[in-house]
C-alpha cells in the first residue's frame with residue numbers, strides 16, 4: 001500500500017452531486033493508500049462543500065475546489081490537476097476513463113512529464129509499483145502495465161466506470177473544503193462556455209454509470225419504444241448500436257462501442273444486435289450479457305451468457321410480461 005496521498009478528479013453531475021464513477025475512484029484510491037485521498041472538484045467552494053459529504057462517505061479526506069472556470073474544457077481540468085499535484089504531492093492521480101477523462105489525463109501527463117494508463121479495469125500496488133490492468137483486443141487479452149507512483153511526477157490513471165465498486169467507509173469524517181489556486185493555461189483561457197444544455201437522452205439513467213443497459217440494434221427496426229419497454233421496468237439506461245444512431249432512431253450520445261461510449265454495466269441486454277467487434281469492444285467490462293437476435297450465427301452469441309434466437313417483436317413482449325409478473 002502507498003503511504004502518500006492519492007488525488008482523484010471527482011466529476012459532479014448537473015445537480016452538483018459526485019457522479020457514480022467519481023465515488024468509485026475515491027474507493028479505488030482508498031484501497032491504494034494509507035495516506036489521504038484528496039478529491040479535486042472543478043467547481044466553486046460552495047458546490048464542493050455540497051459534494052463533500054458523499055465524497056467523505058467513500059473515504060475522501062480533503063476536497064479541493066478549483067473553480068468552475070477549470071471545468072469548461074479539458075485543458076482547464078488538466079491545469080487544475082497540475083496545480084493540485086504541485087500543492088499536495090500525490091503519488092498517483094485517478095480520473096474517470098471516459099472521453100473527457102482520457103483527454104484530461106493525456107494533457108495532464110504531458111504537463112507533468114509523467115506516465116499515463118487509460119481504460120484501466122483493475123489497480124493494485126505490488127512492491128513499489130502500481131499495476132494497472134485493462135482488457136485489450138475486444139476483451140480477448142488482459143494487459144497489465146506497471147507505473148511507478150511518484151510524488152513529483154504523479155502518473156495519471158484513467159479508470160473505467162463500473163470497474164470498481166463504490167464502497168462507503170465506516171464512520172467517515174467530513175472532508176474539509178479548500179479553494180485551489182489554478183493558473184489557467186492560454187489554451188484553457190481562450191475558451192468561454194456560451195451555453196450548456198442537457199441532451200434529451202440524459203433524462204433516463206446515465207448510460208455510462210447504469211448498472212443495467214438495454215441496447216437496440218438494427219433488428220429493432222427503429223422501434224425504440226420496444227427497447228424502452230424493457231429498460232423502464234429494470235431502471236436501465238438505453239443504448240444503441242451505430243447503425244441505430246446512423247438511422248436517426250436515437251441520439252448519437254446513445255452509441256455504444258469503439259466510436260461511442262464504453263460501458264461496464266452489471267447486466268447488458270442486446271436487442272437485435274449482431275455483436276460486431278466495433279460494438280462489443282465497448283461492452284468489455286459488462287457483467288452478464290443477454291442477447292435476443294434472430295440470427296443464431298450472430299457473433300453476439302459467442303459472448304452472451306444468455307441468448308434467445310428469435311424475433312424481438314415476439315420475444316420482447318413476453319420478456320416484459322414476465323418482468324411485470326415478477327414485480328407484482
Ligand SMILES: Cc1cc2nc3c(=O)[nH]c(=O)nc-3n(C[C@H](O)[C@H](O)[C@H](O)COP(=O)(O)OP(=O)(O)OC[C@H]3O[C@@H](n4cnc5c(N)ncnc54)[C@H](O)[C@@H]3O)c2cc1C
Pocket residue numbers: 216217218219220240241242243244255256257258259260261271272273274275276277278279282292293294295298310311312313
Ligand atoms: C471504424 C468503425 C467504428 C465503428 N464503431 C461502432 C460503434 O462504436 N458502435 C457500434 O455499434 N458499431 C460501430 N461500428 C459499426 C459496426 O461495425 C456494426 O456495423 C454495427 O455495430 C452493427 O450494428 P447492429 O448490430 O445494430 O446491426 P447488424 O450488424 O445489421 O445486426 C442486426 C442484427 O439484428 C438481427 N435482426 C434483424 N431483425 C431482427 C428481429 N426482428 N429480431 C431479432 N433480431 C433481428 C439481424 O439478424 C442481425 O444479426 C463501427 C464500424 C467501423 C468501421
